[in-house]
Amino acid sequence: xxxxxxxxxxxxxxxxxxxxxxxxxxxxxxxxxxxxxxxxxxxxxxxxxxxxxxxxxxxxxxxxxxxxxxxxxxxxxxxxxxxxxxxxxxxxxxxxxxxxxxxxxxxxxxxxxxxxxxxxxxxxxxxxxxxxxxxxxxxxxxxxxxxxxxxxxxxxxxxxxxxxxxxxxxxxxxxxxxxxxxxxxxxxxxxxxxxxxxxxxxxxxxxxxxxxxxxxxxxxxxxxxxxxxxxxxxxxxxxxxxxxxxxxxxxxxxxxxxxxxxxxxxxxxxxxxxxxxxxxxxxxxxxxxxxxxxxxxxxxxxxxxxxxxxxxxxxxxxxxxxxxxxxxxxxxxxxxxxxxxxxxxxxxxxxxxxxxxxxxxxxxxxxxxxxxxxxxxxxxxxxxxxxxxxxxxxxxxxxxxxxxxxxxxxxxxxxxxxxxxxxxxxxxxxxxxxxxxxxxxxxxxxxxxxxxxxxxxxxxxxxxxxxxxxxxxxxxxxxxxxxx
Numbered sequence: 001x002x003x004x005x006x007x008x009x010x011x012x013x014x015x016x017x018x019x020x021x022x023x024x025x026x027x028x029x030x031x032x033x034x035x036x037x038x039x040x041x042x043x044x045x046x047x048x049x050x051x052x053x054x055x056x057x058x059x060x061x062x063x064x065x066x067x068x069x070x071x072x073x074x075x076x077x078x079x080x081x082x083x084x085x086x087x088x089x090x091x092x093x094x095x096x097x098x099x100x101x102x103x104x105x106x107x108x109x110x111x112x113x114x115x116x117x118x119x120x121x122x123x124x125x126x127x128x129x130x131x132x133x134x135x136x137x138x139x140x141x142x143x144x145x146x147x148x149x150x151x152x153x154x155x156x157x158x159x160x161x162x163x164x165x166x167x168x169x170x171x172x173x174x175x176x177x178x179x180x181x182x183x184x185x186x187x188x189x190x191x192x193x194x195x196x197x198x199x200x201x202x203x204x205x206x207x208x209x210x211x212x213x214x215x216x217x218x219x220x221x222x223x224x225x226x227x228x229x230x231x232x233x234x235x236x237x238x239x240x241x242x243x244x245x246x247x248x249x250x251x252x253x254x255x256x257x258x259x260x261x262x263x264x265x266x267x268x269x270x271x272x273x274x275x276x277x278x279x280x281x282x283x284x285x286x287x288x289x290x291x292x293x294x295x296x297x298x299x300x301x302x303x304x305x306x307x308x309x310x311x312x313x314x315x316x317x318x319x320x321x322x323x324x325x326x327x328x329x330x331x332x333x334x335x336x337x338x339x340x341x342x343x344x345x346x347x348x349x350x351x352x353x354x355x356x357x358x359x360x361x362x363x364x365x366x367x368x369x370x371x372x373x374x375x376x377x378x379x380x381x382x383x384x385x386x387x388x389x390x391x392x393x394x395x396x397x398x399x400x401x402x403x404x405x406x407x408x409x410x411x412x413x414x415x416x417x418x419x420x421x422x423x424x425x426x427x428x429x430x431x432x433x434x435x436x437x438x439x440x441x442x443x444x445x446x447x448x449x450x451x452x453x454x455x456x457x458x459x460x461x462x463x464x465x466x467x468x469x470x471x472x473x474x475x476x477x478x479x480x481x482x483x484x
Contacts, residue, residue, distance in 0.1 A: 005039050007040070008040065008421045009421070010042050011115060012044075012108055012109055012112050012114050013045070014047045014104065014115070014117065015119055016050070016117065016118050017118070018048025018049050018050045019048065019052050022147065023048070024062075024063075025066070026178075027117065027413060028046075029066065029071040030410075032081070033411065033414055034410070034418060035080065035083075040087075045112075048063075048088065050092070050093065056089055058090075059088060059090035060088050091104045101135045105137055113141065113421055113423075114142045114143070118145060122146075122149060126163035126164070126166075129144065129167040129168060130167060132167065142168070143423070144168055144172060146176065150175055154442050170431055173431070174416075174419075178413060179367075180416070180429075181411075181412025181427060182412050183371055184372070187373070188247045188365060189247065189256075191373065192252075199252070202319075202342075203319045203320070204319065204320055207323050207345065208323070208343045209324045210249075210323070210342050211325075211479065211480055212326070212328075214367075215328075215482045216330065216331045216336055217334070219460075220307065224297050225298070225299075228305045233309050233444065237327065237441065238437050242269065242437045242441075244367075246269065248342070249268045249320055250264040250265050258424065262426075262433055266432060269433065269440060271317045272314070272316075273313070273316050274440075274443060280309065280312075280444060281456065281464075281471055284304075284305070284454070284455040284456070284457060285307050285457075285458055286459055288459060291332070294332075304453070308465065309330070310328035310464065310468040311326070311328075313325040326477075328468060332461065333464060337366075337482050338367035339364055339365060342362065343360060352389060359389055360376070361375065363376075364376070372395065374393045375393065416428070463479070463482055
């Protein structure tokens with residue numbers, strides 16, 4: 001039976017950068033799917049704001065085309081699409097000037113939830129916040145949504161937080177990381193804190209190590225200019241992977257409350273040991289058949305930016321002392337697959353003798369492309385011939401376990417935008433959390449820049465540089481095979 005969808009209260013949502021790629025690919029398709037699901041109803045206004053000159057009809061035509069391209073099956077529902085487009089309006093706004101701001105202010109209603117999505121470059125965040133305040137749109141009930149990157153180092157992150165804090169309180173700022181909107185990422189907390197089976201074992205006494213993999217099969221594509229200034233460490237590790245690490249390692253919060261959860265995540269970041277140079281591997285993909293290499297794609301033949309990074313990380317606290325966390329992420333790898341693998345220690349004594357082999361329990365949380373949870377257990381191989389042991393998975397792929405309706409999860413942006421309207425910040429990063437992540441990341445990047453060493457080449461379609469394999473092998477461990 002499908003879960004009940006509870007409509008949100010009436011709201012006005014302004015999307016700055018409303019003609020941009022993110023709005024077309026993610027924001028409006030997400031809003032349309034929530035409209036079809038019945039979560040958006042009643043007196044709602046969705047207002048695009050950008051520099052382009054167009055009228056309301058032209059803007060609706062643009063959004064219609066975007067939903068047709070990116071909206072999935074729901075895009076075929078012509079009656080729903082027509083009703084959704086009726087919610088749209090458009091204002092031409094100059095983020096750094098005066099044009100359009102009075103018109104936008106005139107469209108906002110005092111008796112509605114008001115949210116402002118900053119789908120623009122971070123350099124414009126301060127200008128938008130200042131003008132919202134100046135034109136009376138930034139009151140105590142307003143909310144702003146800001147996209148990553150939240151700075152490119154600790155100094156710029158602090159500057160950005162200060163700029164936003166001049167006009168909005170922390171409770172009004174929603175720093176969106178779409179990874180936190182994934183169903184399985186949220187299930188990390190349900191698995192840990194909702195099952196007595198796992199929490200007593202969730203510590204260094206029973207866990208040998210934890211692997212976090214975010215592998216992409218594509219290259220940098222059209223993001224070359226941005227990516228070459230960021231690299232895998234800034235683009236993925238500092239935010240997405242740091243959040244996964246926090247959720248897997250955090251202490252139980254006193255309650256499922258936004259600040260209680262984020263307090264525990266912050267403690268994890270502050271307990272991270274500095275990373276030693278020998279515990280980091282950087283890589284850059286090479287050409288393969290018709291696929292160009294990294295330097296060609298970013299149009300920089302001298303680039304020393306990493307498209308792959310693997311790290312061995314330690315958390316110095318009571319729960320995790322002595323248990324290493326291995327993180328890896330990269331582009332142009334063998335498969336697109338993201339997972340967290342909790343590898344438990346061997347049984348203290350095997351009664352079956354050495355011929356039974358080595359067997360371990362592994363809890364795997366699959367994030368993409370097929371969301372689900374798998375627990376590897378050891379059983380006797382069926383048939384005569386003695387006690388032969390094999391490992392088999394207890395698999396809960398959501399699509400199979402819950403059925404197609406229940407497993408048709410909302411897209412991450414669907415969930416997160418609705419959380420903004422509801423005023424729930426649990427799945428959004430707090431300012432001090434962002435700064436703490438940069439404080440840990442900056443020294444690693446600074447060491448690379450001081451050394452000036454080029455990243456190691458790796459073949460497109462591989463698992464990354466061979467040195468990343470050695471990062472595990474020297475500890476007597478091995479990476480799990482990348483698979484969807």
